[in-house]
Amino acid sequence: MSRTQEQRRAETRRRLLDGARSVVADRGVAGASVEAMAGAADRTSGALYDHFGDKDGIIVALLDEWKEATAAATQADLTGTDDPDERLRSLWANFAVPRAAGGQQWMLLEHELWLYACRQPEATGAAADRYAEVRSRLAESLAGGLLQAGAERSPDQAAGLATLVIGLMVGLEMQRRLEPDAVPDDLAVAGLRALIRGAGGLS
Amino acid sequence: MSRTQEQRRAETRRRLLDGARSVVADRGVAGASVEAMAGAADRTSGALYDHFGDKDGIIVALLDEWKEATAAATQADLTGTDDPDERLRSLWANFAVPRAAGGQQWMLLEHELWLYACRQPEATGAAADRYAEVRSRLAESLAGGLLQAGAERSPDQAAGLATLVIGLMVGLEMQRRLEPDAVPDDLAVAGLRALIRGAGGLS
DNA sequence: GTCTATAGATTGATAGAC
DNA sequence: GTCTATCAATCTATAGAC
Secondary structure, three states, rough: OHHHHHHHHHHHHHHHHHHHHHHHHHHHHOOOOHEEEEEEEEEEEHHHHHHHHOOHHHHHHHHHHHHHHOOOHHHHHOOOOOHHHHHHHHHHHHHHHHOOOOOOOOOHHHHHHHHHHHHOHHHHHHHHHHHHHHHHHHHHHOOOOOOOOOOOOHHHHHHHHHHHHHHHHHHHHHHHOOOHHOOOOOHHHHHHHHOOOOOHHHH | HHHHHHHHHHHHHHHHHHHHHHHHHHHOOOOOOHHHHHOOOOOOOHHHHHHHHHHHHHHHHHHHHHHHHHHHHHHHOOOOOOOOHHHHHHHHHHHHHHHHOOOHHHHHHHHHHHHHHHHHHHHHHHHHHHHHHHHHHHHHHHHOOOOOOOOOOOHHHHHHHHHHHHHHHHHHHHHHHHHHHHHHHHHHHHHHHHHHHHHHHHH
């Protein structure tokens, strides 16, 4: 039946994306050969070319997938506990821990795709959209006062604050990757708290 | 005379490093061929191998050079005006503007070298040292109260604050690269100010 | 001290079998 | 729909001329 064919094709596509993500995180976009990506998916290069056209094709697909995954993950971060301070800690933990975990190499993938998007004009939009979406979801929570009880925020303030919060987390995670002791969790949380409390003066 | 020989050698070394920096910023570490790096220096691959041994050798040399250059640049940032708020603006401007300038592609080089350092254990130390040095110089200024008149800080507080300030600037610059409008200068300065004012609660 | 020439390995992509 | 075989291009690194 054609139903089974479609399922098989979808399965191969998923495997190819998983394999590519792993290899790119490990060796970088330029270092990831088509054959290595297909091999990590238990397929051969032919299957990859059939699904994605060329090497750039699968990288762009990876970028789209990454965009949706992180947007969804950020949403989930903020529905945990009631204590605003505890939410901050959980926000940082959810951001930092999975990205630091050795196996998945999320943070390296993030920077690889960012660099790729900076250099390939046709991919810049997808990456910008991803950051915009993460900002937007975080801003939604901030505007609702989720992170600081009793302090409502205007949409503009919330959007700006979300930009700062994401920026701080990304920049801290970079430093932490090279020197874990330089960025203790308490410092990160204190920084996030300072941003949120000091947000009165934001544009 | 041997004096002239040494000068010529030093000149070639400098040219090779300049060429390599430019090509790596442009195409990435993996995309930068030895021949292209040497070509950008008006030399050939033979000269490069004589000076740096192999491709990794010149990348590591690039990393060291980059470390010294940024440390020095950060130092200079904070000796401009007397107004603390104006210093913040100049700190951000000096960080953001040269890195955003199209020609030199500083920010891309920064992330390329960071990724390289994350993947090559023997290079991690050099990159970590660089961030530590930048942090240390910034912390020095913060501890002296340069950024907020009348508020002295302990060395530990200053070190933590410097980590946050650098993290925020790096993370904001990444978002700005993809979508300039998302990170107006005023927002960045407001974020820096919030970090510095809210630093009372830092570890 | 730098260049030319080249070996040896790897890559992106295509064509055709099944 | 996926695989095997293969070509042309490119890369790192070396050897030897000058």
